[in-house]
Amino acid sequence: MRLKKILNNNAVLVIDNQQEKVAIGTGIAFGKRKNDRINPSKVEQLFEMKENEKLQQLLNRIPEEHFIISEEIISYAEDYLGSKLSEHIHIALTDHVSFAIERIEDGIHLQNKLLNEIKILYRNEFEIGLWAVRHIREKLNIDVPIDEAAHIALHVHTMKLQGGDYQQTIKHTAIVREMIQLFLEKLDMNISEDDLSYQRLVTHLHFALSRVSHYQLHEMDEEMLGMIQQKFSDSYQVTRTVTSCITEKYDIAFPSSELGYITIHIQRLKKD
Incomplete structure (x- = not known):
């Protein structure tokens, strides 16, 4: 493993088995020059990176x-999840974390309006975000708001293999x-985000949107659907009203079977 280019004191480009890779390790570049050998014991992470130039540009403009x-x-996220993340995480998350730290140090705190939904939908990623918030606090002695855990959670989620597109994930959430909000408004209800029925509804709507987006129908027997429409007519009408608003605004069409399943969740929400 030979050094090709120093990115900073802790990151270098190397040639390993005739492939260009990024090697990361504390002080890995100290006292090194081009073509010097890199001691594998110094390498904490080694990965191929198609975006080496972007990574170098980023490292040139952020604090080491x-x-x-x-x-x-x-590293914590990959250990926690038991799997590798996309290589792009090294650019996307680093850029976000650096900018977030600068904002916080300037006294600018951005509220994450999707905090509660992210906490429910992406539990493992949110736990990683909470660890990250504590870690930044300990390292830099700055007050990092919990909202930042949700931002980091989304980055981790979308950098999982087949995790999805970041902007699409935000839109979906x-x-x-x-x-x-529309359901609670139509039902004239207030409910805690910690309520189990609330969390079930959030989770179901998340998967309902995912199924609709991928044209995966959640079938329901016609007789069962008719029974739901009749027995829970008020809840069904609320479901139709809300889904119609979403269809009109986002061009997302919900099949009748999906309306039946959502109605069951709305009915449960009303009873609890």
Whole structure:
């Protein structure tokens, strides 16, 4: 393993088995020059990176400490999930974490309006986000709000293999939140985000949107659907009203069977 280029004191480009890779390790570049051998025992992470130029540009404009913290978060996330994340996490999360730290140090705190939905839908990723928030607090002695855990959770989720597109995930989660607000408004209800029925509804709407987006129908027997429409007519009408609003606004069509399942959750919400 030979050094090709120094990115910073803790990250270098190397040639390993005739492939260009990024090697990360504390002080790995100290006293090194091009073509020097890199001791494998110094390497904490080694990965192929198609976006080496983007990574170098990022490392040139952020404090090295921010990069180290981000890499520690990535390592924790991969250990926690038991799987590797997309290589792009090294750019996306590092850029986000560095910018977030700068904002916080300038006294700018951005509220994450999707906090409760992210906490429910992406539990493992949110736990990683909570660890990251504590880690940044300990390393830099700054007050990092819990909202930041939700931002980090989304980055981790979308960097999982087949995790999805970041912007699409935000949009998807925002639609779930909008539907919940519409349901509570139509039902004239207030309910705690910690309530089990609330969490079940959030989770069901998340999977309902995912099924509709991927044209995966959640079938329901016609007789059963008719019974639900008749027995829970008020809840069914509320469901139709809310889903019609979403269809009109986002061009998302919910099949009748999906309306039946959502109605059951609405009925349960009303009873609890």
